Amino acid sequence: MNDRQSPAAPFTELVNLASRLLGAGVVATNEDTFADAENLLVAKPAEFRAHTFGHKGQIMDGWESKRRRGVSAEQPHPTDEDHDWAIVRLGVAGRIHGVIVDTAHFTGNYPETGAVQAASIPGHPSVEELADAQWTDLVPRTALRGNTAHEFAVTDPTRYTHVRLVIWPDGGVARLRVHGEVLPDPRDLEGLSFDLAAQEYGGVAEAASDRYFSSPHNLNAPGRATVMGEGWETRRRRDKANDWVQIALAGGGEVLAAEVDTTHFVANAPGWADLVGYDASHGGDPATDAEGWFELLPRTRLQPDTRHRLRLSAGRAVTHVRINVYPDGGLARLRLTGRLTEAGRAALALRWFNALPAVEAAQALAEAGLSGGEAITLAAARPLATPAELTAAVAALQPADGPDGTETSRRAAAVWRLLGV
Template structure:
């Protein structure tokens, strides 16, 4: 399995979902030590912060996971280094990791490695909730329980590698992974001790579609089922991958919001049907988790009150893997010959509202693999749900 250290340019896998984020249900099951700061901080979705004058009874307050300084090998735990286990919020295919050491300068973990496993629910022992605790190490009882997973034998996705200290502009450590297996759990090892601010696991979800009922409705674009954003025109304030996230959005930051278009006219007018007379639009393209027939649509503008789009439309189509790859490389330029078909006609949207559409509104009843959401002229959408029946497409290269 190949891995690559951080490159000068941010890697492409940052466009995928953080499968371990607290926002999608990721959680820490076990950590050898949480003396200065708990491992749960690793999975926070917001950026790390630094409070210069804040201390706890155990030492400097840090926004990350920081263990005590080791003084003897094998003390507390026989591995001789610290580690934690993370249950992914969305099991799936992993394309890369990010270890952010932001603000950890003289106390960062100098090396780390990553292991992974795909576990069935019955393989996971009963583990007591950790709570948020500092100044502690795992108990012998906790270690005995977690050792049943034999995590030291899990597959190695990133061999031991050096990390950089958390100075401004240099704290992000990226590692690409080439693996097509589905993973559910991660073991993060640090050598021998120290701190990491954030740990992100980039990829896309994968459901076992062989177990689904053919007559059951599924959200075919949901990231937890394997939907993924493969292109967009603008993501100034929020990435469109957010709109296929878990649950309703928590804030505008948990949605897709574009910049205000600079080609909007100084004086706004409407046509005879009430639509704004404005040029241009913004768009995002998604690969469905599974090809299928869409029967119900939800477009949610939750939290977008003074910045929702005026209208939206949806188009669908069948794209091969090669056509998708070409689209990504060419940034989905207009001249690319793709067979988009109308799924939902141009439709007015309202502020801070869930909009539902069913068979009476939908124009496309064929199996599709991809959708294109177009908003006009600009603004924000919090969620897109595409409920339908999973079906195969013999002509698509999937």
């Protein structure tokens, strides 16, 4: 579970790492004669239109492979191990908390069993490199039912970049969803200003006062909303309170500017909005510590169907931001441009480092300047909960330090370059 997410929240409340909006794609499949594997990632629920036939049969909104056959008239049936597969590049790498394998509308043609595997393959691997990768079972081979959204919780703490859906012996799956915690490579964000609230960097809309018409997760989704339904909209209030959404940022940082976007909300935009921040880096809980919140943007008049670009005064670091709207209504997007603090960058880097596969962690340490043996030893000491634990693990590396402390200093400097702690 995302350590910034409410313990009671289901994994479906986390970001879909296999979203095309985030850049996900089907990069390889062994078979999709009946229906394209790319349909697995379509954002909207699968549809079925009876008696819509193409040259290959009923047109299905999903991935469907052809019927497998045996090797001869004497052996007409497929073997127990015959299977089909599709590999998905996640839009953003992260720790997977749950997957959904949805066989919607596949009733007489769904797979008998299925599995979901994952791999971490840095860079931009070829199909051949994907085939040679080490794949780990997230969901072991299990029985599937027709016309069913199968939800599988995942406890593997590793950061992955790709998943592979495997079905036995053949058949169709409508949709694949991969929900989890985004874990960007901190080296890619070094020194940059970016949208600290964005899903693609790890921002999570973790709480909201109301989600009657649409989800608060739309607020920090990629791109611009194309219709009102792609934003966040509340029901009409009949009391004197207000509505709000709370976002856990990608990391602790300083918010420099905000964009409050009411595009497409013409007759139902809020009248006003303000922003408040909270810094949980010292152990506070934004859900219970009402006194810990402080103003980032005073209550500001909003116009319908408008992108409001607002500069904020440089000031305190925040890990969470809450937008309050008065009294109710809808927003298309919220953008919070800023930069990570040193502490925020270090915390993000430590989460990333702890979740890397051992080989990748050791390679990253070696590239930062540790020897091969030191890198392997330090990678094996994970997980490291705090920068202090990391510092202690660095100091414990062998060989023993010399009288001038040069070995410890050299190793610490190498880790600092990588993790910023």
